[in-house]
Amino acid sequence: MKNYSVNSVKKSVRPRVVTPLPAPKLMDLSMFEGEHKESLYWGTYRPHVYFGIRARTPQSLLAGLMWIGVKDGRYFMRHVCQDSDELKTYGWTHHNGRDYGRQVLVDQNLKLTTSFLKSMEKESSYGGDWAVRIEAQSEVLKEEMEDTVHLFFYVAEEGGNALHLGSGRSDIPDVYILAFGSRNDLGSWQLHLESKDDFEFHYAGFKTNHIHNLSELVQTNLGVQARKVGRLQLSDTSDDAPNILVFQISAMIPFKADIAFVSRSSGSSSRTEDRVRSLIGDSLTGRLEQKQKQFDDKFKRCFNISDELNSDAITVGKAALGNLLGGIGYFYGQSKISLPPSSKQLPGTNYISYWPAELYTAVPSRPFFPRGFLWDEGFHQLLIWRWDVRISLDIIGHWLDLMNADGWIPREQILGAEALSKVPSEFVLQHPTNGNPPTLFLVLRDLVCGIKKNKFTASEKNDISTFLRQAFVRLDAWFKWFNTTQSGKDANTYYWHGRDNVTTRELNPKSLSSGLDDYPRASHPSEDERHLDLRCWMHLAADCMSSIADILDDSDIGKEYGLTANLLSDFELLNQMHFDYNNGAYFDYGNHTEKVRLSWRLVEAAGNHPTRELVREVLEKPVLRLVPHIGYVSLFPFMSRLIPPDSWILEKQLDLISNTSTLWTNFGLRSLAKTSSIYMQRNTEHDPPYWRGPIWMNMNYMILSALNYYSEVDGPYRDTAKTIYNDLRNNLIRNVVRNYNETGYLWEQYDQKKGKGKGARLFTGWTSLTVLIMAEAYAEC
Numbered sequence: 001m002k003n004y005s006v007n008s009v010k011k012s013v014r015p016r017v018v019t020p021l022p023a024p025k026l027m028d029l030s031m032f033e034g035e036h037k038e039s040l041y042w043g044t045y046r047p048h049v050y051f052g053i054r055a056r057t058p059q060s061l062l063a064g065l066m067w068i069g070v071k072d073g074r075y076f077m078r079h080v081c082q083d084s085d086e087l088k089t090y091g092w093t094h095h096n097g098r099d100y101g102r103q104v105l106v107d108q109n110l111k112l113t114t115s116f117l118k119s120m121e122k123e124s125s126y127g128g129d130w131a132v133r134i135e136a137q138s139e140v141l142k143e144e145m146e147d148t149v150h151l152f153f154y155v156a157e158e159g160g161n162a163l164h165l166g167s168g169r170s171d172i173p174d175v176y177i178l179a180f181g182s183r184n185d186l187g188s189w190q191l192h193l194e195s196k197d198d199f200e201f202h203y204a205g206f207k208t209n210h211i212h213n214l215s216e217l218v219q220t221n222l223g224v225q226a227r228k229v230g231r232l233q234l235s236d237t238s239d240d241a242p243n244i245l246v247f248q249i250s251a252m253i254p255f256k257a258d259i260a261f262v263s264r265s266s267g268s269s270s271r272t273e274d275r276v277r278s279l280i281g282d283s284l285t286g287r288l289e290q291k292q293k294q295f296d297d298k299f300k301r302c303f304n305i306s307d308e309l310n311s312d313a314i315t316v317g318k319a320a321l322g323n324l325l326g327g328i329g330y331f332y333g334q335s336k337i338s339l340p341p342s343s344k345q346l347p348g349t350n351y352i353s354y355w356p357a358e359l360y361t362a363v364p365s366r367p368f369f370p371r372g373f374l375w376d377e378g379f380h381q382l383l384i385w386r387w388d389v390r391i392s393l394d395i396i397g398h399w400l401d402l403m404n405a406d407g408w409i410p411r412e413q414i415l416g417a418e419a420l421s422k423v424p425s426e427f428v429l430q431h432p433t434n435g436n437p438p439t440l441f442l443v444l445r446d447l448v449c450g451i452k453k454n455k456f457t458a459s460e461k462n463d464i465s466t467f468l469r470q471a472f473v474r475l476d477a478w479f480k481w482f483n484t485t486q487s488g489k490d491a492n493t494y495y496w497h498g499r500d501n502v503t504t505r506e507l508n509p510k511s512l513s514s515g516l517d518d519y520p521r522a523s524h525p526s527e528d529e530r531h532l533d534l535r536c537w538m539h540l541a542a543d544c545m546s547s548i549a550d551i552l553d554d555s556d557i558g559k560e561y562g563l564t565a566n567l568l569s570d571f572e573l574l575n576q577m578h579f580d581y582n583n584g585a586y587f588d589y590g591n592h593t594e595k596v597r598l599s600w601r602l603v604e605a606a607g608n609h610p611t612r613e614l615v616r617e618v619l620e621k622p623v624l625r626l627v628p629h630i631g632y633v634s635l636f637p638f639m640s641r642l643i644p645p646d647s648w649i650l651e652k653q654l655d656l657i658s659n660t661s662t663l664w665t666n667f668g669l670r671s672l673a674k675t676s677s678i679y680m681q682r683n684t685e686h687d688p689p690y691w692r693g694p695i696w697m698n699m700n701y702m703i704l705s706a707l708n709y710y711s712e713v714d715g716p717y718r719d720t721a722k723t724i725y726n727d728l729r730n731n732l733i734r735n736v737v738r739n740y741n742e743t744g745y746l747w748e749q750y751d752q753k754k755g756k757g758k759g760a761r762l763f764t765g766w767t768s769l770t771v772l773i774m775a776e777a778y779a780e781c
Contacts, residue, residue, distance in 0.1 A: 010637035017337055017432045018354050019405040023473045026397035031463045036390060040360075041127030044101055044116055045330040047363050048370035048422055049080055050090060051103065051114045055127060056360060059159035062211065063261070065114065065134065066152040066218060066246075069107045071510050075232065077222075078107060079215045080422075081367035088139075089744025091366075091762055092326035094320050096298070096386070097391050099759065100291035101326050106744070110149060110253070115288050119279060123271050125187040125263040131279035135287065136251070144205045147253045148233055152218060154246040155179055155191060156211050162241035165203065166191070172273060175280065176201075178259075179245050190272065194280040199251035205238025206246070212418045218246055252331060254272065258284055295322075302387055303775035313733060314738045317771045321557040321744070322382060324766030327366055328395070332358045338429040351429050352708040359413050360398045362763030365748065366631045370422055373411035374399065375515040378439020379698045379766035385443055386777060389460055390566040393467050393537060396440055400474045404432075407474075407481030411513065434498035434513040435486055437537050438478060440778070444468070449781035462629040468548050475548070476557075479541050486534060489527055492567055493577065495532040495590075499525035504615050505684045507598050519671065519691040520629045520678040522590025524622045529590035532578050536636040539568035547781070569642050573651070578637070580626050584652030585634045587626040594628070594677050595620035598684070614685035630662055630673035632691070632699045639702040645715030652768030654717060657703065665756030667735040668695035669703060669728065694749040698766035700732055705778035729773055736770045746770070 005737075026032075035139070046052030052064040066079040071086070088106040097100035099118035104111065110485050113135040120128035136149040155178075157163060166177030170192065179191040204221050206214075225235050234248045249257060260279035262272055277283060299318055335354040361372040362380040369376075377399060385392035402409050410430035414423050419652055448465050450456055458466065486494050496514045501524065508520045514533060522529050543565040549558030567573070578586045599617045602610045637643055638653045655663050662673040671691045672679050680693040704725060706720075711722035735750060739757040746767045747757030 013354060016405045018352055020355055020401075021403045021405055021407065021474060021477055021510070022149075023477075024470055025401045026467065026470055027394075027401055028292055029397070029466060029470055029733075031390070031466060032394055032397065036394075038127055039098060039120070040391070040394070042118055042130050043328070043330070044326055045093070045328065046418070047081075047327040047329040048418060050078060050105060051132075052115070053130065053132070054330060055185075056330045056358075056688075058358065059157075059215070060330075060354075061181070061183060061186070062154075062156040062158060063132075064076070064156075064214075065132075066154070066215065067110075067112065068150040069110065071108055077215055077219050079218075081370070081762070083367055086682050090330070090615060091319060091745075091764065093315075094292055094295045095322040095326035096291070096295050097328060097388055100288070100295065101322070102288070102292065103326065104138055105166070109139045109147070111139045113137075117284065117287055117291065119287075121275055122273075123264060123275065125189070126185055127263070129260070129262045129275060129279060129286055129320035131261070134257050134259070134286060136253050138253050148250055149253050149255060151249045151251075151257075152234075152246050153178075153193075153246060153249065153259060154214065155181075156214065156245075157181070157243040158211060158776075160209065160243045163205070163243060163245050165205065165238065165245065170273075170276075172276060177274065178247050186263045189261060192260040192262070192276050193247070193249075193257060193281070194276075195249075195255070195257040196250075196281075197251055197255050197257070199249050199255065199257070201231075202234040202236050202248040202250075202712060203238070204234040204246050204248075205242030206244040207239040207242050208244065211244065212421045214244065214246075217244070251673075254499070255675040287701060291459035293296075298387075303771060303777065306776075307615070309733070309774055312495055312741060313737050316737045316746075317333045317774050319740070320764055320771050321383065321387065322770035323366075323762070324362055324380060324768040325387070327370075327764060328360070328362050328391075329370065329372075330358065330360050331371065331413065331415035331419055332356070333417075333419065335410045335413060336417065336429050337410070337747075338431045342665050354402075354404075354430075355412065355417065357402055358398065359402065359415055360415070361395055362765065363759040365763045367749075367762055369765070370758035371415070371419045372399070373436075373765075374409055374411040374413075375437040375439050376765050378437070378442045379769060381440070381443040382446065382701075383768055383771055385446060386772075389447070389456070390463065392443065393463065396443065397467065397471070399440065400471055400478075403474050404475060406432070406485075407477030407479075408435075408485075411480070422531060428658065430565055431498060433485065435478045435482060435496065436513055437515050437533070438482065439537075440477075440539050441537075441541045444475075444548065445540070445544045445781060446779060448551060449779070450546065450673070451551060453780065457600075465551065467761075469552055472548060472552065472554075475545060479538075479561075482534075482538060482541070488530050490530070490577075492535075492573070494527035495531045496528075496534055496621055501525040506687075507596060507616060507681060508678060509682050510683065516632065516671075516691045518683045518689065519631060519633060520591040520676065520688065521588055523596050523618070524591040524593075526591045526622055530577055530588060531633075532586055532588050533633045533636045535568060535574075535578075536642070539565055539642070541722050542568060552705040569640075571642065571644060571647070574637060574642060578626070579649070580628065583628065583630065584649070585630050585656060586637050587628060587634060589626050590624065591622045592620040592625055592627050593618065593620045598682065609732075629676045629678060630656060632669075632671050632696075635699075635703060635706075639699075639706045641706055641709055645713045650710065650715070651717050651720070654720050654724060657707075657728075665695065665752045665755070666731055667750055667752065668700045668732045670695055670752040671699065690749075690759075693752050695735075695752055695755075695764075696749050697732070697736075700728070701766075701769040701773060704729055704732075706771060708776070708778050729776075732773055733770065736767070 054060040078228040101116040115133040142363035176193045258280040336351040497513045499509045546561035707725035745761040748763035749760030
């Protein structure tokens with residue numbers, strides 16, 4: 001293991017853990033420069049707010065929307081996505097990831113529709129112009145509408161540059177100049193407001209370095225004014241040289257307003273009025289309708305969903321894709337890396353900062369997880385590459401450029417103050433001994449397969465090949481990091497590092513680095529463990545590296561990876577290490593006893609007041625053995641297609657999948673069998689079961705992919721696999737669509753008893769794989 005201590009004398013020597021891998025950066029490739037980079041400059045890259053715009057640059061000009069929600073006669077500011085706001089629904093119904101999106105938000109009786117459009121004109125400066133349409137309607141049909149909506153649109157400079165209030169009315173009827181400014185990357189810019197409806201207007205200007213506290217600034221200003229004048233209105237005042245300008249628009253419902261951002265590089269001729277006109281009113285309506293049609297046509301073309309699915313399912317599929325693309329964010333900052341206690345860092349300091357880095361990535365959930373997660377991202381890209389392969393390569397490139405000199409990538413990316421503000425402190429530090437499933441290889445395998453099957457255009461094929469050539473050194477370092485730091489005692493065995501072997505609180509110590517968190521492993525963590533899922537991930541990685549090397553005509557290293565892949569797919573060896581012939585199932589191996597429970601105990605506390613605590617109690621000495629819990633981990637050899645199609649062991653896996661006593665439900669496959677001693681058990685007093693029963697879409701997708709494979713290859717179980725495949729696919733689609741129609745959301749997981757959505761809602765990370773299930777789009781190689 002590496003030594004992560006800091007040498008305080010040689011200040012110029014950077015610890016390896018925070019030293020970038022000395023290899024060419026993927027984002028320096030020419031394919032990511034020029035027109036590609038400019039076309040993605042502006043976007044809805046602030047997924048943690050209900051509606052936010054920024055550029056892909058560290059110190060960006062930001063824009064966003066707030067509004068006042070009313071519930072039980074009380075007023076609440078809406079800005080940052082949070083479950084406690086209790087919106088009936090929100091999310092992008094359409095988004096193409098580049099220059100168009102349409103979002104619907106329902107807050108009690110208020111229905112807001114926000115549309116985003118980008119426009120590249122000759123006179124525009126870098127990144128082009130953009131427009132936002134905000135429409136406010138009532139959810140409840142009334143004869144007389146008397147509801148007032150209070151909207152707050154803002155612009156903010158992350159770099160602290162001064163913004164300027166506009167001059168009010170422009171030469172265009174019903175158009176107001178809200179603000180203007182200048183930036184090195186943009187030149188001069190203006191923000192215009194157009195509405196044909198009556199409205200009341202107020203503003204406030206702030207100067208602060210803490211833009212992530214903007215909601216509080218606005219609420220404080222409104223509170224002072226409410227006490228002064230008894231009305232909900234901003235103060236119509238500004239700090240000197242403000243870097244935030246907030247514009248309040250109060251109007252009767254229904255109401256519609258268009259906001260146009262136009263920029264002009266130095267020396268360009270001014271057609272500002274014409275460009276503003278093209279971004280408002282009827283012109284904007286026509287352009288938005290055209291973009292929506294293009295989205296619908298491309299969705300149909302990309303996914304070719306069969307006519308068996310009704311329009312409800314197609315609507316959910318479009319929302320799943322739109323939310324995934326609309327949730328792509330841009331972040332900039334420094335990860336905090338945990339240091340071991342032996343570190344020579346300054347006393348009291350338990351972390352060291354990673355180098356400043358940018359990340360362009362999709363996110364699992366806008367309200368709960370609005371930041372990058374490494375293993376989630378591989379699943380996100382399975383969908384995104386099929387929609388826009390260049391966006392996918394861009395995202396993967398950003399992730400791989402985060403690799404340090406050891407070949408390690410921090411699994412959770414908390415970059416910048418806005419991202420940090422959404423994360424509990426105990427999850428901030430990243431541990432350089434811990435990995436995360438290398439799911440990006442799932443996507444790379446698809447891309448390699450697509451090249452072999454001529455599924456890409458000539459220019460796409462060239463870009464993918466160029467990308468893989470430059471990425472290879474990073475992928476090689478990543479594989480070697482896993483192969484050395486996560487290896488087990490025996491040759492070609494692996495286990496997830498980072499489990500707590502001294503805990504007195506956990507029923508079964510979590511393996512957070514596996515991504516499966518509380519899925520039961522050996523009761524007593526040790527170096528003797530062999531984790532089945534990690535072995536299969538390593539096989540995927542080695543096999544993919546071998547295929548990439550073949551494409552790059554590097555036969556020597558390709559042969560080396562091919563040998564590793566063959567060793568990890570050796571069926572006899574796999575069975576020796578992980579197969580239980582009595583149960584017909586694959587298991588982890590480790591120091592284990594089933595006789596562990598959580599018991600209430602009285603614990604003496606300060607002040608002699610005893611408290612009750614739930615603590616772990618071990619009733620039997622553990623022994624080295626297979627860990628008898630049937631669930632998702634058991635199916636990894638099946639998901640990885642390592643079981644020969646004619647093997648009786650395949651039949652056993654199909655039995656486990658289709659048996660209602662183990663994994664089968666009418667809503668999808670549960671994560672842990674009902675026969676497990678830990679099925680639906682809490683892990684601590686405060687941790688309810690997570691991967692101990694509920695249905696998760698990413699694993700169900702991988703299982704479906706394997707079922708589809710085994711239903712198409714010759715073998716005695718082909719028909720059985722096909723029947724199970726059809727039933728499971730139908731169950732998953734029906735349940736996700738039903739929940740969306742009933743609740744307005746896609747969910748993190750689904751209850752195994754009634755199919756009800758649970759966990760984080762507006763979880764359009766890997767739950768968006770529903771689109772690929774609808775399209776029957778799986779790995780073909």
